[in-house]
Amino acid sequence: MAVPEQGDFVLDASSLLAYLRGEPGGDLVQRVFSHCAECGYKAKTTALVLLRVYEQAAEENELMMDDVISVLEQLPLEVVPLTGDLAAQSVRTSLVKGIKDSAGGSAAELATTIGGTLVTADKDMARLLPGSLLVSERTGRKDY
Amino acid sequence: MIPAELRKRLSLEAGTSFRLYDKGDKIVLIREVKDPVGHGLGILRREATPLEENKENGRA
Numbered sequence: 001m002a003v004p005e006q007g008d009f010v011l012d013a014s015s016l017l018a019y020l021r022g023e024p025g026g027d028l029v030q031r032v033f034s035h036c037a038e039c040g041y042k043a044k045t046t047a048l049v050l051l052r053v054y055e056q057a058a059e060e061n062e063l064m065m066d067d068v069i070s071v072l073e074q075l076p077l078e079v080v081p082l083t084g085d086l087a088a089q090s091v092r093t094s095l096v097k098g099i100k101d102s103a104g105g106s107a108a109e110l111a112t113t114i115g116g117t118l119v120t121a122d123k124d125m126a127r128l129l130p131g132s133l134l135v136s137e138r139t140g141r142k143d144y
Numbered sequence: 145m146i147p148a149e150l151r152k153r154l155s156l157e158a159g160t161s162f163r164l165y166d167k168g169d170k171i172v173l174i175r176e177v178k179d180p181v182g183h184g185l186g187i188l189r190r191e192a193t194p195l196e197e198n199k200e201n202g203r204a
Contacts, residue, residue: 022186033181063192074180
């Protein structure tokens with residue numbers, strides 16, 4: 001699967017976790033980061049997505065948390081703060097598109113707002129947001 | 145100032161950059177990696193390494 005050459009990328013929790021776990025599709029997320037680094041711009045995610053990623057990462061490997069936080073801070077990744085306005089728009093987007101988790105809703109809202117490409121490892125999310133870059137075939141959101 | 149013995153053991157050179165984390169009653173320094181994009185892939189599947197191995201992995 002090719003990485004689109006231009007435009008903003010918005011990463012959701014499933015894609016970030018696929019990358020951090022080294023799961024299928026994680027290599028494509030790595031290519032997205034490499035592409036951003038080469039081009040001098042940053043992929044985007046939301047603070048709420050990052051919180052979900054940290055929570056899940058701590059549950060899976062607490063001893064590596066400092067390293068995970070450190071490496072995420074060094075990646076070409078801009079974390080968009082969760083403002084009251086983004087929270088309100090996120091829940092509206094979730095309702096309209098049928099997205100059941102708030103972090104996913106915030107990523108979808110951000111992608112929609114900036115006209116970016118949502119990068120996801122969640123097949124359901126990709127179906128709900130046409131034009132997304134699906135990096136693997138995971139279904140369901142309980143464990144991302 | 146990091147003691148010379150520790151700098152030598154961890155192969156720390158002048159200009160090495162660190163991330164600094166406040167852990168309440170202690171401070172954690174993690175060496176910045178040269179290739180964060182490559183380093184991050186699969187990091188959750190790795191085990192925290194003993195001190196003597198950290199210098200190979202960019203961890204202080």
